[in-house]
Amino acid sequence: MTRAASAKKAASAKKAASTRQTASAKETASVKGTASAKKAASAKKAASKTSAAQKASKKASKGAAVKKAPAAKKVAVAPKKATARLKGTAPAKAVVHPPGDESPTALVRRARRINRELAEVFPYAHPELDFENPFQLVVATVLSAQTTDLRVNQTTPALFATYPTPEDLAAANPEEVEEILRPCGFFRAKTKSVIGLSKALVEDFGGEVPGRLEDLVKLPGVGRKTAFVVLGNAFGRPGITVDTHFQRLVRRWRWTGETDPDKIEAAIGALFPKSDWTDLSHHVIWHGRRICHARKPACGACPIAPLCPAYGEGETDPEKAKKLLKYEKGGFPGQRLKPPQAYLDAGGTPAPPLGAG
Template structure:
């Protein structure tokens, strides 16, 4: 028999509990295609998904394809995303990424990590989101929520994204990574808040070894 891994079993119990609490968990960025997901995820850096979902409909009506956006200049994009943090840099990245997707990839978002991370504005987390949610390729994106919750639950000694990803993916089968990512995000937003987590109503509090839980 394979050796039991108590931490993998603890994580499994936590994820099962979170799935019961949040049975409707789903990606929070609105999109209809890999391209729209890529754009929305680039925009979501240091910005809430709610705000991104407010601006993308107008952006996609004006520039519905990579080819259309590739013909634009950043100053044409800026007014459409002005309410997004770091909008000038993101406008430049979106246009540059569109030109690469249109010119180098035939207008199709590549389903390949190396090619995705070569796009302006795309780091490991963004590439993982696109791989997992657009293409169903196993990936475990680590945003601030996932990093914080994984660290507090004791699965990673530090909330550093690559360390969290390395340790968490060792404890789960690849086909569970994307759902686990979504559940941990939802839990971070619903209870395990950054400044003052709601430990008193946390559904997995008994499985959490974090030593700094608020007492009231």
């Protein structure tokens, strides 16, 4: 072989080796690139899963918080005291949510039984203001605000003797009326009210007291309470008189937890037939004045102690309780009240209160 051929062959071999080396390098780079890409894709996928898991966890946490919200609200809605109520609730038109654990049906039965018991204790319960006609009753009721019926009854004879009709009182000298009404307290405001309502009666109703609620409440000084006193006792039209005694007792007996007089009226009206409303008012008010006092109720001498969920708030000892009863002229006026002992058992104590034992 010639030297030229040998050199050519060596060059060809060197070129082939170089070509194989380049191909190997490319193959290696390709493999590395593919592995790197796969690794990057895997990392990206893992990161995506982690992000999705975090989002799902956050969403689940948020959902759990939303689901727990009603439970927290439910705890707030369930008050420990029967008088608690949510703000903004509509006036009660039916027995829907009585306070405590008592069912609506049980509440109606207990409330009506209490009224029947009080009807036996106070069969002649009536408005304790002296009056002879609707005009005298509406004036006396307006004057009874912030004072006692006894004080009003001591004042009105002189007033009605001097001004017997709405026309007379409408034309009266305010200073003279103030002197007559001074013992009632707030005599200037009350003078303005009775003269104002007298003028309204003369100008708008021909000098007669109207027999409709919507007309009565238009008179100066006359609200729903006064209007129902007049309607129930002068016109025989049923109405619930929500005075301070009535409000206090119906909450103490857990007939309602409302505090607004209009809502109390609606709630109690749903417990009784309309025909009972006027007498019910008298029974409750008389009981509040004579036995179930605001600060020291005479629980030990109370005829409805077994039905009262508040039994024990006052004096339970029979002898001490009897001293808390408010008698007038040797007894409760205008009704046949049995002596307190008649409502006690053989052992000298009332029957166990509602829910006891």
